[in-house]
Amino acid sequence: MIKPDRITTTTCPYCGVGCTLQLHVKDDFIYKVTSPFDSPVNHGNLCVKGRFGYDFVYHPKRVTTPLVRRYLLEGKPKPEGREQVYAISVDGKPIPDSQISNDWDWVETDWGTALNFVADNLVRIYKRDGSDAMAVYCCAKATNEDNYLLQKMYRALFRTNNVDHCTRLCHAGSVVALQQAVGSSAMSNTAGQVIMNDVFIVTGSNTSENHPIIALQMKEAVQKHGAKMIVVDPRRIDLVDMAEMWLPLKPGTNVPVFSAMAHVIVKENLVNWEFVKDRTENFDEFMESLEKFTPEYAEEISGVAAEDIRKAARMYAKAKNGAIYWGMGISQLSHGTASALALIHLAFLTGHVGRDGTGLNPLRGQNNVQGASDMGSMPFHYPGYMRVDNPENRAKWEKAWNIEEGGLNLKLGLTTTEILSNAHEGGIRALYIMGENPMMSEPNLNETRKHMTHLEFLVAQDIFINESGAFADVFLPATPFAEKDGTFSNTDRRVQRVRAAHKPRGQARPDWQIICDLALRIETRLGVSTAHWAYSNPEEILREMGSVNPDYAGITYERIDKVGLIYPVPTLDHPGTPTLFTESFPRGRGKFHPLDYVPVREEPDDEYPFILTTGRLLEHWHGGTMTRNSSLNEAYPEARVEIHPADAEIHGIRNNDPVKVQSRRGEIVVRATVTEKTTVGVVFLPWHFHEAAANLLTNDALDPQAKIPEFKACAVQVFPARESDLPNPDVVVERGRY
Amino acid sequence: MTVTFLMDGKEVTAQDGQTLLDVARENGIEIPTICFHEATTANAVCRICVVEVEGMRTLQPSCIVKAATNMKVQTRSEKVVRARKTILEMLSATMDLSEAADIQAMMKEYGARDERFPDAVRRESDIKDDNPMYIRDYSKCLLCWRCVQVCADDAQFTYAINFEGRGYETQIGTFFDKAIPQTTCVLCGQCVGVCPTGALKPKREFLLEKGKTPAEISVMNTGRKQRKPR
Numbered sequence: 003m004i005k006p007d008r009i010t011t012t013t014c015p016y017c018g019v020g021c022t023l024q025l026h027v028k029d030d031f032i033y034k035v036t037s038p039f040d041s042p043v044n045h046g047n048l049c050v051k052g053r054f055g056y057d058f059v060y061h062p063k064r065v066t067t068p069l070v071r072r073y074l075l076e077g078k079p080k081p082e083g084r085e086q087v088y089a090i091s092v093d094g095k096p097i098p099d100s101q102i103s104n105d106w107d108w109v110e111t112d113w114g115t116a117l118n119f120v121a122d123n124l125v126r127i128y129k130r131d132g133s134d135a136m137a138v139y140c141c142a143k144a145t146n147e148d149n150y151l152l153q154k155m156y157r158a159l160f161r162t163n164n165v166d167h168c169t170r171l172c173h174a175g176s177v178v179a180l181q182q183a184v185g186s187s188a189m190s191n192t193a194g195q196v197i198m199n200d201v202f203i204v205t206g207s208n209t210s211e212n213h214p215i216i217a218l219q220m221k222e223a224v225q226k227h228g229a230k231m232i233v234v235d236p237r238r239i240d241l242v243d244m245a246e247m248w249l250p251l252k253p254g255t256n257v258p259v260f261s262a263m264a265h266v267i268v269k270e271n272l273v274n275w276e277f278v279k280d281r282t283e284n285f286d287e288f289m290e291s292l293e294k295f296t297p298e299y300a301e302e303i304s305g306v307a308a309e310d311i312r313k314a315a316r317m318y319a320k321a322k323n324g325a326i327y328w329g330m331g332i333s334q335l336s337h338g339t340a341s342a343l344a345l346i347h348l349a350f351l352t353g354h355v356g357r358d359g360t361g362l363n364p365l366r367g368q369n370n371v372q373g374a375s376d377m378g379s380m381p382f383h384y385p386g387y388m389r390v391d392n393p394e395n396r397a398k399w400e401k402a403w404n405i406e407e408g409g410l411n412l413k414l415g416l417t418t419t420e421i422l423s424n425a426h427e428g429g430i431r432a433l434y435i436m437g438e439n440p441m442m443s444e445p446n447l448n449e450t451r452k453h454m455t456h457l458e459f460l461v462a463q464d465i466f467i468n469e470s471g472a473f474a475d476v477f478l479p480a481t482p483f484a485e486k487d488g489t490f491s492n493t494d495r496r497v498q499r500v501r502a503a504h505k506p507r508g509q510a511r512p513d514w515q516i517i518c519d520l521a522l523r524i525e526t527r528l529g530v531s532t533a534h535w536a537y538s539n540p541e542e543i544l545r546e547m548g549s550v551n552p553d554y555a556g557i558t559y560e561r562i563d564k565v566g567l568i569y570p571v572p573t574l575d576h577p578g579t580p581t582l583f584t585e586s587f588p589r590g591r592g593k594f595h596p597l598d599y600v601p602v603r604e605e606p607d608d609e610y611p612f613i614l615t616t617g618r619l620l621e622h623w624h625g626g627t628m629t630r631n632s633s634l635n636e637a638y639p640e641a642r643v644e645i646h647p648a649d650a651e652i653h654g655i656r657n658n659d660p661v662k663v664q665s666r667r668g669e670i671v672v673r674a675t676v677t678e679k680t681t682v683g684v685v686f687l688p689w690h691f692h693e694a695a696a697n698l699l700t701n702d703a704l705d706p707q708a709k710i711p712e713f714k715a716c717a718v719q720v721f722p723a724r725e726s727d728l729p730n731p732d733v734v735v736e737r738g739r740y
Numbered sequence: 741m742t743v744t745f746l747m748d749g750k751e752v753t754a755q756d757g758q759t760l761l762d763v764a765r766e767n768g769i770e771i772p773t774i775c776f777h778e779a780t781t782a783n784a785v786c787r788i789c790v791v792e793v794e795g796m797r798t799l800q801p802s803c804i805v806k807a808a809t810n811m812k813v814q815t816r817s818e819k820v821v822r823a824r825k826t827i828l829e830m831l832s833a834t835m836d837l838s839e840a841a842d843i844q845a846m847m848k849e850y851g852a853r854d855e856r857f858p859d860a861v862r863r864e865s866d867i868k869d870d871n872p873m874y875i876r877d878y879s880k881c882l883l884c885w886r887c888v889q890v891c892a893d894d895a896q897f898t899y900a901i902n903f904e905g906r907g908y909e910t911q912i913g914t915f916f917d918k919a920i921p922q923t924t925c926v927l928c929g930q931c932v933g934v935c936p937t938g939a940l941k942p943k944r945e946f947l948l949e950k951g952k953t954p955a956e957i958s959v960m961n962t963g964r965k966q967r968k969p970r
Contacts, residue, residue: 003839003938004948026945031954034945036933039779046779047895050927054873054942060958214928221897244897620926633943633960636872637927738922739898 004028010503011038013490014052015143015483016623018366019043019193019215020492020566021052025484030504032056032484042565043194043496049214050621051634058632059484059507064465066508068116069477073105075115080458080475081105108467108477113509113519120476121523123459127432128160128528133411137164137421137430140379141437141513142368144480145488145500147543148513149370149377150385151535152436155521157378158403158533163390163415164430167379168624169371170418171443172330174708175338176364177375182339183346184362185589187387188372190582191325191361192494192568197223198359201321203232203314205345206256206331206714210240211620213365213493216327217241230321232314234259234306235331236615237644237686238679240740247314250681253615253715254335254602255304260344261597262300262308263315265292267351272319277353283591288347291596303599319352323359330367330617334713336703337600350592356583366493368624369483373491376553376569381415386551390414402550403533417709419444419702422453431458436513437480441469442625445711446667446702447695463516468627469692479510482628486512488540489562491569494580497557498566514540602715603703610665610717612649612685614699620739622690630690640733641691642675645720649683650676655722658734662723663687665716668698671727673734674720685720689713693729745811760802761789764815771815772824772846775884776803777934780894785885788827788846792817799823821850828852833860836880839938865911870919873927875946878911880939887912887931887940900925 006026014021022041026034035053039046058064073081127135138156140149153165169177177187184190193216196202202223209217221244223229230246233239234256242248251259267273268289278285297308318324326349332341346362354360366372378385388395396410403410416424422440424430444450454460454473462474465482485506491497506512511519518535525532537543541559548554556571568578606613621638622629629635643663645655655661657676662669663685672687672694680686689696701716725731741756747769754763759782764771775786784801791802794812799820802813814820828843829852837843846852868876883903891901900923904913914923921927932940947957 003841004945028948029954031948031957033948033954034942046933047890047930048928048933050873050929053929053932054927057944057958060954062959210926214926218895218897225893225897633872637921736922738918739924739926 004033010501012483012501012503013369013492013498014048015369015628016051016055017213018368018371018493019213020369020490020496020498021048021215022498023048023052025056025503027503031060032503043492044215047215047218050637051623051629055629055632055634056484058465058628059482061466061631063631064507065467065477065479066506066510067110068113068479068509069108070111070116070119071105071475072107072109074119074475075109075111076105078105113511116476116478117520117523120461120478120520121527123475124160124432124434125524125527127459131431133160133162134164135429135431136160136162137416137432138434139418139421139436139438139440140165140167140374140377142168142371142374143437144374144513145370145486145540146373146377146491146497146547147488147540148436148517149374149379150543150547151514151517151521152434153378153385154403154533155517155524156434157384157399157410158405159521159524159528159530161409161411163381163411163413164421165379165415166381166418166421167374168368168418168438168443169375169380170710171334171713172367172371173333173364174417174710175333175335175705176328176342178708179339179342179346180362180364182595183343183593184583184587186582186587187375188582189361189363189366189494190355191358191363192496192580193219193363193365194494195359195361195580196220196325196327197227197229199223199229199321199323199325201230201232201317202325202327203234203318204241204327205234205329206333207327207329207365208235208237208239208617209327209329209365212329212367212618214620216365220327230317232317234314236681236684238681246317247310249306249310249314251304251306253331253613253684255300256332256335256341257337257344257597258295258300258303258599259306259311260348261292261295262297262311263318264344264347264351265295266297266312266315267319267348268292270316272316273351274353278351281353281356281587281592282350282594284594287596288594291598318348318354321354323357324352324354325359325361325363326354327363327365329365331714333364333708333710335710335715336603336705336712338705338710339707340597340600343595344597346592347594350594356581358581361581369492370490372493372495373489373497376491376551377547381417385547386553398550402546404531405533419704419709419711422450425453425456432460433457434461434463435470435474436463439468439470439625439627441473442689442692442695442697444702445697445700445713447698448668449702463513464627465510466627466631468625478516479508480513480516481506481510485510488514489544494568496566496568497554497562499559499562514543603712604666604701604715604717606683606717610719611683612718612720613683614663614665614685614687614716614718615714616687616689616696616700619688619690622688624690626690626692630692638735638737640730640735641670641672641688641694641696642735643672643720644675644677644680644686646680646682646684647676647678649685650674653720653722655720660723660725660728662721662727663699663718664721665699665701665718667701670694670696670698671723671729673728679740685718743807743809745807745809745813747813748815754807758807760791760800760805760807760813763807764802769815771802773803774843774882774936775886777886780886780889780934783885783889785883786827788824790820790823791815792820825850825852829854829856830860831882833857834863835882837937839880840936842936871921871925871927872943874929874932874940874942877939877941880937881912882937883910883912884936886934886936890930890934895930896926896928898924898926898928901931
């Protein structure tokens with residue numbers, strides 16, 4: 003038996019649930035993860051990622067030395083031909099030197115050299131082209147402190163709001179809808195309250211695979227507390243086994259289905275009139291728009307039986323405590339904002355919000371996507387969702403950051419997708435990426451690749467050279483969760499501690515230290531007075547942010563040491579706020595928005611008869627930077643396309659057959675899983691696998707308000723292919739799990 | 741509603757429906773447990789927590805027996821101590837307790853002897869190493885049932901493992917003895933988290949014990965398993 007040198011309590015780096023982990027460390031090596039059974043969020047339960055998926059920390063491909071391209075070191079001009087950027091091939095083997103210009107080699111260097119190259123080039127471009135040429139991707143995996151500092155660096159030093167992160171690609175639709183309707187942008191209640199629901203709707207979320215611990219709580223609510231679950235999803239997900247009803251809608255038809263439910267609630271007079279009268283506005287205008295959304299109309303569009311829509315509407319409306327949990331099936335559409343609004347209307351009509359056991363609950367994806375958004379890693383907001391175009395907000399942050407009056411930029415910044423599509427002469431010239439991987443997570447990757455090559459200077463701050471880091475000019479080796487201190491804010495707004503289990507490997511440094519070091523070098527070159535970068539520990543960073551952002555004002559590391567605190571925490575003795583909107587909404591009254599049905603941008607036709615919907619797998623995480631470099635990859639090593647047996651038969655496809663999936667934008671070859679988990683006419687692909695990247699196929703159409711791309715629906719064709727066409731013909735997943 | 745009764749001669753009060761074990765712990769009376777776990781449903785499988793209740797023919801497992809008015813409970817009578825000692829001796833005669841520190845401590849406390857049943861057939865089986873996350877060494881399994889429970893209704897609702905075999909041959913297994921990846925298992929490892937004896941163990945802990953270095957372990961997951969389709 004091994005005796006650990008120490009056991010470090012920290013927060014899981016994967017999904018937004020925020021499970022407590024205990025890392026058992028021996029000789030600076032984590033060999034086991036456990037979770038205390040009194041942990042506040044997960045009660046000792048973990049999923050495969052949290053319990054076993056930490057070994058990417060020690061993967062041999064991890065980079066722990068600063069790297070710069072040879073051309074920089076030798077003072078040469080940047081070489082042409084940036085297509086050949088993969089110094090490491092997809093199998094992890096180095097590409098032969100003969101195929102790559104030597105100037106493009108990575109050269110190991112020291113921190114001073116690497117950071118000076120970054121500072122020199124960023125300042126050079128800023129002085130030449132101004133604020134609009136600068137942009138940064140913050141990171142929903144990194145801590146609150148890291149994100150706060152990075153947006154501060156770009157806003158305070160480069161005076162730009164071109165700051166965004168992957169929230170744009172997951173819940174931007176929900177965030178914008180919630181901002182418009184209630185004036186907030188987080189879960190209204192905690193996930194643990196699901197056991198207090200008597201009816202709840204799960205839609206657009208494969209909770210069992212993406213928020214596994216919340217799924218356990220949902221199953222417990224059904225099995226042990228008598229709750230009724232309604233699943234609205236185009237896939238027959240695992241939760242359907244325990245659901246009272248499953249409404250299998252066609253991808254992208256949320257608005258008609260949920261509006262028809264609202265229609266039923268109004269027509270059958272199941273409305274909570276008191277709530278509508280006291281707490282909402284714009285009801286009459288909304289009613290007009292609702293008139294045409296009869297259940298029969300919704301059935302025609304969505305394929306869900308009108309009678310089922312009626313039944314679900316009655317069930318939800320008549321519940322004592324009803325709640326809605328939703329995921330990216332709602333927001334990742336060219337009408338993602340409207341989809342989320344359709345859900346919000348249901349809560350307004352029934353009054354199922356503002357009490358324990360009810361609520362509007364977007365399940366946030368990343369461990370710290372809530373926190374990164376709270377920290378102002380967004381183009382329209384300072385920390386605390388303060389609009390950047392409001393001079394009063396600007397004045398507050400100018401004071402906090404020691405900036406001359408009127409110095410910060412009032413102009414709204416560009417969003418994630420816009421930053422890359424503006425990468426050209428006269429647009430974005432320099433991009434700083436902390437921990438993100440747009441070359442996997444953006445839609446229509448062939449287009450993204452072109453944009454990446456049009457950047458003049460790219461910095462990657464990460465733990466691996468991922469598909470995006472391969473385009474970088476300088477690589478700054480950061481530390482993963484196990485080697486740094488800070489805080490994460492989980493999906494239900496609980497701010498929890500992250501603690502280092504051991505010292506950084508090699509020369510890697512925590513992100514916040516890299517940013518502070520770099521910011522000082524930039525300030526020297528700009529010759530400006532300092533915006534404060536001398537922090538002795540991450541808590542000072544959080545306190546600086548909390549001094550201006552009232553939601554976090556009462557949070558100290560001491561107070562969150564054991565179980566965290568659920569913000570808003572306005573004062574040092576405030577106990578936290580598990581349930582929001584009990585008295586009123588942040589914008590005052592909840593606002594109904596008239597809706598119209600807009601089809602997905604690319605509907606299936608004779609040439610591309612299937613709807614492709616993308617999503618995630620239990621065993622993997624997003625672009626795969628972490629999980630594909632861990633033992634999780636052994637558990638699920640290949641991408642597979644799910645196709646319904648009826649469709650498979652028509653196309654002569656058997657289980658495990660190689661197939662080519664093609665859209666108007668790209669094609670990939672994967673094995674088929676013939677399964678009733680998907681519905682007729684719909685195929686499903688996970689997007690974690692670089693060798694068969696689903697996002698080569700997806701449509702880059704954007705929601706006009708939230709700018710979120712339409713990942714959840716595009717038209718594809720499926721053809722039988724040969725074994726030899728597969729990227730890894732020898733690999734076959736043999737998994738019995740659903 | 742509360743009930744009042746005697747425990748080890750002392751008058752104690754309990755909530756209606758509270759188990760004897762729970763009441764004992766509240767009153768600072770120590771009763772040993774093996775299969776009992778705060779996160780799983782108590783099933784009285786191991787019987788180490790038995791107590792003597794006046795008027796009842798057999799010893800009663802305190803983890804499931806509810807307190808009742810006027811009960812007279814002895815938590816450490818001679819009969820109780822003898823039963824506990826015998827249970828420990830039978831366990832130690834038939835299985836590998838080398839990583840069950842709590843049970844070893846109990847054996848010392850109760851004076852249980854390893855060699856009490858020299859002719860016992862030991863329950864031995866090969867280590868099952870069939871998935872990338874954890875190993876199963878059923879030579880160390882005392883059938884406490886916790887792993888089955890957390891896989892089922894106590895946590896995960898996945899139902900990948902259960903008892904197989906009958907009587908002395910009983911073991912924890914998958915349906916049709918399939919390898920873990922081919923079952924409904926989602927590799928969550930809740931079972932590993934509640935195993936009291938080291939029968940279930942994270943793969944990397946197992947490798948480290950086998951003398952592999954962290955560097956050697958870290959390259960192990962970079963190789964791809966090669967399998968033929970179908």
